[in-house]
Amino acid sequence: NGDNLVSRETITDLTEKHTEGISILTAARADATGYALVEERDGKVLKIIEGLTLKDVHNVNTGIYIFCPDIFDAIEETLKSDLGEFGITDSIQRMVDAGYRVHASRTDHTWMDVIHSWNLLGVNARILEDISESVHETAEVDGTIKDRVVVGSGSIIGAGSYIKGPVIIGRDCEIGPNVVIAPSTSIGDNVTIEPFTYIRNSVILDNTYIGSGSTIKNSIIGENNLIESHFITESEKNLMIELEGVLHHADELGTVLGDGNRVGCNVSTAAGTLVGTECRIETGTVIRKQIPPHALVM
Structure with missing residues (x-):
């Protein structure tokens, strides 16, 4: 059903x-x-x-x-x-x-x-309530982890990074140095997060690169995304999001970014923005509306 x-x-x-x-x-x-x-x-x-x-x-x-x-x-x-x-x-x-x-x-x-993509945030937070701390023996943790954090095999947590659970980090990830990951965040496999980035209550799927100085809150980032530095997602509560002419409620949402996108430096998104798959978003763009798949945004 x-x-x-x-x-x-x-x-x-x-x-x-x-x-x-x-x-x-x-x-x-x-x-x-x-x-x-x-x-x-x-x-x-x-x-x-x-x-x-x-x-x-x-x-x-x-x-x-x-x-x-x-x-x-x-x-x-x-x-x-x-x-x-x-x-x-x-x-x-x-x-x-x-x-x-x-x-x-x-x-x-x-x-x-889960009716809409952003419903995954609530489901993710609920699942993370039941995790126990686990750091794989092959992971390298030079930063600080607090509360219930799972770190997969081969992942590296750089010096000066701070991760507060519940958080899951998959296999072969490279986090930091000097990255903050706040509660209710799930990060997939083979994800790179460059220094001075802040992530909270978000889902980052496999094979994604996030450049330095980014701020991602209450957002879903799909697979195989290349996101250059200073990517900022605005977030708000009690949003009404239009899909095919019908308004749908979101308790709190930043951005939903589909799979396979290329995002330039200094890109920011308004709260509730939905970006399709395989888009190219040029440097310095401010996105305030929904973006269809395969779009070029300048």
Whole structure:
């Protein structure tokens, strides 16, 4: 049903309460925009509502189910209908309408949905909550690491660098000297970060080079990026980001930079900027709008 982060306890909330028939796992969301709502009474599903917001209904469909074989008959009947495009919830609603007992079980444990690229920041921070400190025996750490930090094999942390966990640094990275990496940051393999750079609450994917004097906050940097010196990402809270004419909320975001870009010196990005793949951004550019793939920005 998409990209979700769930815990063992989340699944247990569904399996332990399931007795027979069909069970749907729901989660409470203050903002249920974009989700299917599940209207239920005493655990019995009354209706699954797509594309609407109801005043007193905040339980959303997580897309996690337990089915019995009867669902196949309902799918077959749905296929014969004139609905056109349909989803599994249409078949479940057909069973509800026919009087079949469909149960709803709510979880208050981890269920995080990755709809947009920037949702990875929240998922990353949640995953890092559970890491333990680990520095591989082949890593060279001349800087200071504090709290829970993972450093992969062959990585080098230069003198004067300061890394405060939770942070993960992959294999064969070269960090610093004099680099600061603040909490909730994940860095992939074969990443180079030049001196006097500050990174916080960000995801840096594999094979990326980040030049000196850069500041990257609340951002996602894709694979195979070459970023020259003094790259600055502005960051703000409670942003509304437009995608294909529709506004979407981001709690806090700097920049999302796709894969394979080449970024010149002294480039800065406004909060909420999305840059596509394989773009070339010339020196001194200030980016204030979304950039499509394969663009040349001067």
